[in-house]
Amino acid sequence: MTKEMNNVIAIAKEFHIRPSEVVGMTTELGQYCFDAAAVAYIRYMEDDKTPRYPEDRERNPGLQMLMG
Numbered sequence: 001m002t003k004e005m006n007n008v009i010a011i012a013k014e015f016h017i018r019p020s021e022v023v024g025m026t027t028e029l030g031q032y033c034f035d036a037a038a039v040a041y042i043r044y045m046e047d048d049k050t051p052r053y054p055e056d057r058e059r060n061p062g063l064q065m066l067m068g
Contacts, residue, residue: 005041012038 012019019038020031 005038009038009042 008019008022011022018031018035020034023034025031025034
Protein backbone atom coordinates (compact mmCIF):
# COMPACT_ATOMS: atom_id res chain seq x y z
CA MET A 1 0.00 0.00 0.00
CA THR A 2 1.05 3.55 -0.51
CA LYS A 3 0.26 6.78 1.22
CA GLU A 4 -2.31 7.44 -1.50
CA MET A 5 -4.48 4.68 0.00
CA ASN A 6 -5.07 6.97 3.00
CA ASN A 7 -6.46 9.61 0.64
CA VAL A 8 -8.64 7.13 -1.24
CA ILE A 9 -10.14 5.81 1.99
CA ALA A 10 -10.73 9.33 3.32
CA ILE A 11 -12.54 10.37 0.13
CA ALA A 12 -14.62 7.17 0.13
CA LYS A 13 -15.66 7.76 3.74
CA GLU A 14 -16.47 11.42 3.13
CA PHE A 15 -18.70 10.72 0.13
CA HIS A 16 -20.05 7.35 1.36
CA ILE A 17 -18.83 5.42 -1.67
CA ARG A 18 -16.64 2.37 -2.14
CA PRO A 19 -12.89 2.93 -2.41
CA SER A 20 -12.96 1.19 -5.80
CA GLU A 21 -15.31 3.90 -7.06
CA VAL A 22 -12.81 6.59 -6.04
CA VAL A 23 -10.10 5.06 -8.22
CA GLY A 24 -12.46 4.19 -11.07
CA MET A 25 -12.35 0.39 -11.03
CA THR A 26 -14.76 -0.94 -13.65
CA THR A 27 -14.73 -4.73 -13.32
CA GLU A 28 -16.54 -6.46 -10.49
CA LEU A 29 -13.47 -8.54 -9.65
CA GLY A 30 -11.24 -5.46 -9.62
CA GLN A 31 -13.72 -3.62 -7.40
CA TYR A 32 -13.95 -6.53 -4.98
CA CYS A 33 -10.18 -6.98 -4.75
CA PHE A 34 -9.50 -3.28 -4.25
CA ASP A 35 -12.24 -2.90 -1.64
CA ALA A 36 -10.97 -5.98 0.20
CA ALA A 37 -7.47 -4.52 0.23
CA ALA A 38 -8.83 -1.23 1.56
CA VAL A 39 -10.67 -3.02 4.38
CA ALA A 40 -7.51 -4.95 5.27
CA TYR A 41 -5.57 -1.67 5.31
CA ILE A 42 -8.18 -0.01 7.55
CA ARG A 43 -8.13 -2.92 10.00
CA TYR A 44 -4.32 -2.91 10.01
CA MET A 45 -4.36 0.77 10.92
CA GLU A 46 -7.06 0.25 13.58
CA ASP A 47 -4.73 -2.23 15.29
CA ASP A 48 -2.33 0.71 15.81
CA LYS A 49 0.17 -0.69 13.38
CA THR A 50 2.30 1.58 11.26
CA PRO A 51 2.33 0.81 7.55
CA ARG A 52 5.65 0.59 5.75
CA TYR A 53 5.99 2.46 2.51
CA PRO A 54 8.54 1.86 -0.26
CA GLU A 55 10.36 5.09 0.55
CA ASP A 56 10.90 3.81 4.11
CA ARG A 57 13.60 1.47 2.75
CA GLU A 58 15.89 4.47 2.34
CA ARG A 59 15.63 5.17 6.07
CA ASN A 60 16.08 1.56 7.19
CA PRO A 61 19.77 0.61 7.11
CA GLY A 62 19.07 -2.97 8.22
CA LEU A 63 16.70 -3.51 5.31
CA GLN A 64 19.15 -1.88 2.92
CA MET A 65 21.84 -4.29 4.08
CA LEU A 66 19.56 -7.30 3.51
CA MET A 67 18.38 -6.08 0.10
CA GLY A 68 21.96 -5.59 -1.04
